[in-house]
Amino acid sequence: MGAERTLPPEPSRRHAIEIFLGGGLLASLASFLYPVLRYFVPPAVVDLGGDEVVAAKSVEMKPNSGRIFRFGSRPGLLIMNADGTYRALSATCTHLGCTVQYRPDLREIWCACHNGTYDLNGRNVSGPPPRPLDVFDVHLRGDEIVVSRKREA
Amino acid sequence: MFAALIRWLDERLQLEGLIAPLRHKTVPTHRLSYWYFFGGITLFLFIVQVLTGILLLLYYRPGANEAFESVQYIMTRVQFGWLIRSIHSWSANLMIFTAFVHMFSVVFLKAYRKPRELTWVTGMVLLFLVMGFGFSGYLLPWNTLAFFATKVGTEIAGQVPLIGKPIMIFLRGGEEVTGATLTRFFGFHVAVLPGIVTVLIAIHLFFVQRQGISVPPKLEARWNANPSERREMKFFPNFMLRELMAWYVAIGALAALAALFPWGLGVKADPFISAPAGIKPEWYFLFMFQTLKLIPSKVWFVDGEVLGVLGCSLAGLLWMLLPFFAGDRAGRTRVWITGLSIFALVYVIGMTAYGYLAP
Amino acid sequence: MATLRPDLLLPRTPRSAALAALLAFAACLGSAQAVNSCLDCHSAQPGRLEVTPEKFSQDIHGQKGLGCTGCHGGDATSYDPDQAMGRKAGFKGKIDHRQVPLLCGSCHSDPALMRQYNPSLRTDQLDQYHTSMHGKRLAAGDTKAAVCTDCHSVHDLRPPSDPRSTVNPVNVAKTCSHCHSDAAYMKQYGIPTDQFANYSTSVHHEAMAVRGDLSAPTCTTCHGNHGALPPGVDKVQNVCANCHAFQAQMYQKSTHAKAFQDRSLPGCVVCHSNHGIHMPSDAMLGTGPGGVCMRCHAPGDHCDRARATILTNLTQLDKGIKDADAALSLAESSGMEVSEARLSQDQARDALTKARVTIHSFQAALVDQDIQAGTKIANADLKAGRDAMVERQHRRIGLGVCLIAIALMLVGLWLYIKKLEG
Numbered sequence: 023m024g025a026e027r028t029l030p031p032e033p034s035r036r037h038a039i040e041i042f043l044g045g046g047l048l049a050s051l052a053s054f055l056y057p058v059l060r061y062f063v064p065p066a067v068v069d070l071g072g073d074e075v076v077a078a079k080s081v082e083m084k085p086n087s088g089r090i091f092r093f094g095s096r097p098g099l100l101i102m103n104a105d106g107t108y109r110a111l112s113a114t115c116t117h118l119g120c121t122v123q124y125r126p127d128l129r130e131i132w133c134a135c136h137n138g139t140y141d142l143n144g145r146n147v148s149g150p151p152p153r154p155l156d157v158f159d160v161h162l163r164g165d166e167i168v169v170s171r172k173r174e175a
Numbered sequence: 176m177f178a179a180l181i182r183w184l185d186e187r188l189q190l191e192g193l194i195a196p197l198r199h200k201t202v203p204t205h206r207l208s209y210w211y212f213f214g215g216i217t218l219f220l221f222i223v224q225v226l227t228g229i230l231l232l233l234y235y236r237p238g239a240n241e242a243f244e245s246v247q248y249i250m251t252r253v254q255f256g257w258l259i260r261s262i263h264s265w266s267a268n269l270m271i272f273t274a275f276v277h278m279f280s281v282v283f284l285k286a287y288r289k290p291r292e293l294t295w296v297t298g299m300v301l302l303f304l305v306m307g308f309g310f311s312g313y314l315l316p317w318n319t320l321a322f323f324a325t326k327v328g329t330e331i332a333g334q335v336p337l338i339g340k341p342i343m344i345f346l347r348g349g350e351e352v353t354g355a356t357l358t359r360f361f362g363f364h365v366a367v368l369p370g371i372v373t374v375l376i377a378i379h380l381f382f383v384q385r386q387g388i389s390v391p392p393k394l395e396a397r398w399n400a401n402p403s404e405r406r407e408m409k410f411f412p413n414f415m416l417r418e419l420m421a422w423y424v425a426i427g428a429l430a431a432l433a434a435l436f437p438w439g440l441g442v443k444a445d446p447f448i449s450a451p452a453g454i455k456p457e458w459y460f461l462f463m464f465q466t467l468k469l470i471p472s473k474v475w476f477v478d479g480e481v482l483g484v485l486g487c488s489l490a491g492l493l494w495m496l497l498p499f500f501a502g503d504r505a506g507r508t509r510v511w512i513t514g515l516s517i518f519a520l521v522y523v524i525g526m527t528a529y530g531y532l533a534p
Numbered sequence: 535m536a537t538l539r540p541d542l543l544l545p546r547t548p549r550s551a552a553l554a555a556l557l558a559f560a561a562c563l564g565s566a567q568a569v570n571s572c573l574d575c576h577s578a579q580p581g582r583l584e585v586t587p588e589k590f591s592q593d594i595h596g597q598k599g600l601g602c603t604g605c606h607g608g609d610a611t612s613y614d615p616d617q618a619m620g621r622k623a624g625f626k627g628k629i630d631h632r633q634v635p636l637l638c639g640s641c642h643s644d645p646a647l648m649r650q651y652n653p654s655l656r657t658d659q660l661d662q663y664h665t666s667m668h669g670k671r672l673a674a675g676d677t678k679a680a681v682c683t684d685c686h687s688v689h690d691l692r693p694p695s696d697p698r699s700t701v702n703p704v705n706v707a708k709t710c711s712h713c714h715s716d717a718a719y720m721k722q723y724g725i726p727t728d729q730f731a732n733y734s735t736s737v738h739h740e741a742m743a744v745r746g747d748l749s750a751p752t753c754t755t756c757h758g759n760h761g762a763l764p765p766g767v768d769k770v771q772n773v774c775a776n777c778h779a780f781q782a783q784m785y786q787k788s789t790h791a792k793a794f795q796d797r798s799l800p801g802c803v804v805c806h807s808n809h810g811i812h813m814p815s816d817a818m819l820g821t822g823p824g825g826v827c828m829r830c831h832a833p834g835d836h837c838d839r840a841r842a843t844i845l846t847n848l849t850q851l852d853k854g855i856k857d858a859d860a861a862l863s864l865a866e867s868s869g870m871e872v873s874e875a876r877l878s879q880d881q882a883r884d885a886l887t888k889a890r891v892t893i894h895s896f897q898a899a900l901v902d903q904d905i906q907a908g909t910k911i912a913n914a915d916l917k918a919g920r921d922a923m924v925e926r927q928h929r930r931i932g933l934g935v936c937l938i939a940i941a942l943m944l945v946g947l948w949l950y951i952k953k954l955e956g
Binding site: 247250251257412413416417419420423424426427430431434435436437439440 | 869870871873874929930932933936937940941943944947948950951954955
C-alpha cells in the first residue's frame with residue numbers, strides 16, 4: 023500500500039472510475055436530498071395535534087343538533103345549543119365505551135347501548151354510566167369551531 | 176472551478192497554512208488498523224443525528240399534550256417523515272453501539288496510554304453524554320414505554336446517597352415525571368447536550384490531530400527497533416477515502432433499517448395507569464439495570480439499590496481513570512489490565528443479553 | 535316467648551353478683567359505651583345464641599344507638615338474668631318469624647322517625663313487602679317465607695351500600711339463592727331452583743361479579759326487592775327495556791310483540807332466557823344448535839327466508855370488518871402507520887352492533903340499512919390497509935434505488951483508491 027505510481031490507467035479504465043465515482047456521487051446525493059426536500063414541504067392537513075382540533079365549520083352546524091368528530095384517537099361530540107352556543111364533550115360512554123349521541127328531543131346526551139343518559143354538562147344522570155363525560159373547551163376561530171382539551175394544571 | 180474557489184479563499188484566509196499539516200498526517204496500517212474507522216463512524220453518525228434532529232425540530236412539539244401527536248404527524252403525514260424519524264432513532268442506537276466499539280477497541284489496542292490520557296478521558300465523558308442523549312431523546316415521543324423507562328431511570332438516579340434526591344428533582348423538573356420533565360429533557364437533548372458534546376468532540380479531535388494515531392505497544396516497540404518495518408498511509412486522501420466508504424456503508428445500513436424496520440410509535444403515555452409489567456430501559460442501559468436487579472435488596476446494612484448505584488458509578492469513574500493506573504507499565508500489570516478489559520467486555524455483552532432475554 | 539335453658543344461666547347470688555360486678559368493671563374499662571349486659575353474656579353463649587360485641591359493632595342499628603333492648607326489650611344494665619330478661623322489663627326474647635316485618639316496620643315505615651336518622655331512606659318497604667310473594671305467603675301462615683332478617687341479616691346488619699352487606703348488589707343473588715337454590719326447601723312450591731345456577735352463567739353476572747359493574751342487573755333489578763315477584767309473562771320486555779331501550783322499542787313495533795302476547799309467551803325470555811342470559815351470537819339466527827327462530831318457524835317459509843337474509847348480511851359485515859382488521863394488522867407489523875383506519879374500524883363495529891340491535895324489528899330491510907353503512911366503512915378501511923401495503927412496496931423500491939446509488943459510489947471509491955495506490 024505505498025504511493026508508488028505505475029503507468030496511468032488506460033482511458034477506458036479512467037472513464038470507468040469517473041462514471042462510477044461521478045455517477046455514484048450524483049445518484050447518492052440525489053437520493054439523500056430528494057426526501058429531505060420533500061420533507062420541507064408542509065403537508066396539506068395542518069394537524070393541530072391532540073391538544074386541539076377543528077371539529078366543524080360553523081356553517082355545518084344547526085341549532086339543537088350534535089355531531090361526532092375525531093379528537094386525537096377518540097371520538098368527541100360537538101353540540102350546538104338552541105341558543106347558538108356550542109359545547110363539546112368526549113363521546114365515549116363511561117359505562118362500556120359505546121359512542122354516545124345527542125338527543126335533540128330530550129336535550130340530553132344518550133347512549134344507545136344500555137340507555138344511559140348524561141346532561142349537557144356531561145354529568146351522568148341516569149342509567150348505568152358510573153362517571154361523567156369529559157368536557158372540552160370550545161372557541162370560534164373565524165368560521166371554524168375549535169375544540170381543545172381543558173388546560174391541564 | 177473548484178480549484179479557483181480554493182485559490183480565491185486562500186488569498187484571503189491563508190488556508191494553505193491550515194491545510195499543510197493535514198497533508199502530512201498519516202495513519203499506521205497493520206493487522207488491527209480496521210478498528211481505526213470506528214471513531215470516524217461514530218462522528219459521522221453524530222452528524223446524521225444533528226441533521227435529522229434539526230429536520231425533526233421543524234415538526235416536533237414538546238409538551239405532554241402534543242408530543243405524541245406531533246411524532247404521529249411526522250410518521251403519517253409529513254412526506255418522508257417516517258424516513259427522517261426512523262433514521263434518527265436507528266442512528267441513535269447505532270451511534271451508541273459504535274461508540275462502545277470505539278471505546279473497547281481503544282482499550283484493547285491500549286491507545287489510552289501516555290501521552291493520550293486526556294483523549295481517553297474526553298472520550299469517556301463523550302460516551303456518558305451520548306448515553307445521556309439516548310436517555311433524554313427516548314422520552315420525547317411521550318409513549319408509555321418511554322414514560323416508565325424515564326420514571327425508573329430517574330428513580331435509580333435518586334438512589335445516590337445525599338445528592339440523589341436533588342439530582343432526581345433536577346432531572347424530572349419536579350417530584351414526578353410530568354410534562355415538565357418532557358420540556359426539560361427536550362432542552363437537554365436539543366441545546367445543552369449538543370453544545371457540550373460539540374465542544375468536547377472538537378477537543379477530542381484536536382488531541383487526535385496533535386498526537387497522531389496510536390499503535391499497540393508490542394507493535395510500537397517493534398517499529399521503534401526497526402523503523403523500516405513501519406507501515407502507514409496518508410490520511411489525505413487514502414484513509415479519508417476509505418473512511419468515506421465506511422460512511423457510505425453506514426448510510427446504506429441506516430436507509431435499510433429505516434425502510435425495512437420503521438420505528439414504532441407506541442401508545443401515548445398516561446401518567447395515571449400503573450406501569451406495565453417488565454419495563455426495561457433501552458438496551459444500552461440494560462447491563463447496568465440487570466446488575467441492579469441481581470443485587471439483593473439488602474447487603475449487610477446497606478440498601479441493595481444504593482450499593483448498586485454507587486458501585487456502577489465507582490466502576491465508571493475508575494474506568495475513566497484507567498490510563499492513570501494502567502499506564503505504560505509492561506509485564507504483569509499489562510496482562511492484568513488486558514484481563515480486566517476482557518472481563519468488562521464479556522460482562523457488558525453478557526448482562527445486556529441476559530437483560531434482554533429475562534422476563 | 536322463648537325461654538332460656540336453666541343450666542346455661544349463671545349461678546345465683548352472691549357469686550353471680552361478684553361476677554356481675556367484675557364484668558361490669560371490665561365493661562367500663564373496655565369501652566366508653568354504656569353497659570350492655572346482653573352482649574357481655576351473649577358473647578359467651580354457644581350456637582345461635584352467640585352475639586359478640588365485634589359482630590354487633592358492625593350493625594348499623596347498633597352504631598346508631600339502637601341496642602338489643604330496642605327490639606328485644608329487657609334491661610341491658612342488669613347482670614341479673616331475671617331482671618335483664620324479665621317480663622317487667624318488657625323482654626320479648628327471640629322475635630317470632632311472623633312478627634319480624636311488623637317489628638322492623640314499626641320504625642322503618644314511620645317517616646317522622648326515619649327522618650331523624652336518614653331522611654332519604656324510603657319508608658314503604660313494609661307496604662311493598664305485603665304485595666310480594668314472600669309477604670303473601672307469610673300472611674297465609676307459611677313460616678318458611680322470607681322476612682326482613684332472612685335477607686338483611688340481623689345483629690350485623692349493614693347498609694346496602696356496604697360491599698359486605700347481604701343485600702349489596704354484588705351479594706344479592708347469593709342471598710336469594712340461600713332459599714331459592716335449596717331444592718329440598720323449595721320442594722313444596724313447585725318452582726324451579728336452578729335460577730342462581732343459570733344466572734351465574736349469564737353476562738349480567740359476569741358484568742357484576744367479574745367486571746365489577748354495579749349497574750348490572752341482579753335478582754332484585756328485575757323482580758323487585760321488597761315487593762319481589764316475577765314481572766309477569768306479558769311485562770317482561772318492560773323490565774328489559776329499562777336498559778335495553780332500543781331493542782325493546784324495535785320489538786314493540788314488530789310482529790313478534792303481538793304474536794307472543796297472543797300466545798302468552800314471555801317476550802324477550804323466549805329467545806334470550808330469563809336467568810341464564812348469555813352473550814347473544816349470530817348463531818341464534820342460524821339453523822344449528824344455538825338457533826332460536828326455527829323453534830317456531832317452519833323451514834322455507836317467509837320468516838325463514840328473512841332470517842337467512844339477515845344472517846347472511848350480518849356474517850358478511852362481520853367478515854368485512856375482520857378482513858379489514860387483518861389487512862391493517864399486516865400493515866402495522868410491516869411498520870406502516872394506520873391509526874386513523876383503526877379508529878374508523880370502531881365506527882364499522884358500531885354499525886354492526888346497531889345492525890344486531892335492529893334484528894329485534896324482525897325486518898330484513900331495516901337491518902340491511904345498518905349493514906350497508908358498516909360495509910362502506912369496512913371497505914374503506916380495507917382499502918387503507920391495502921394502500922399501506924402498496925406504500926410499503928414503494929418504500930422498498932426507493933430503498934433499492936438508494937442502495938444501488940450507494941453501491942455505485944462504493945465501487946467508484948474503491949476503484950479510485952486502487953488507482954491512487956497503483
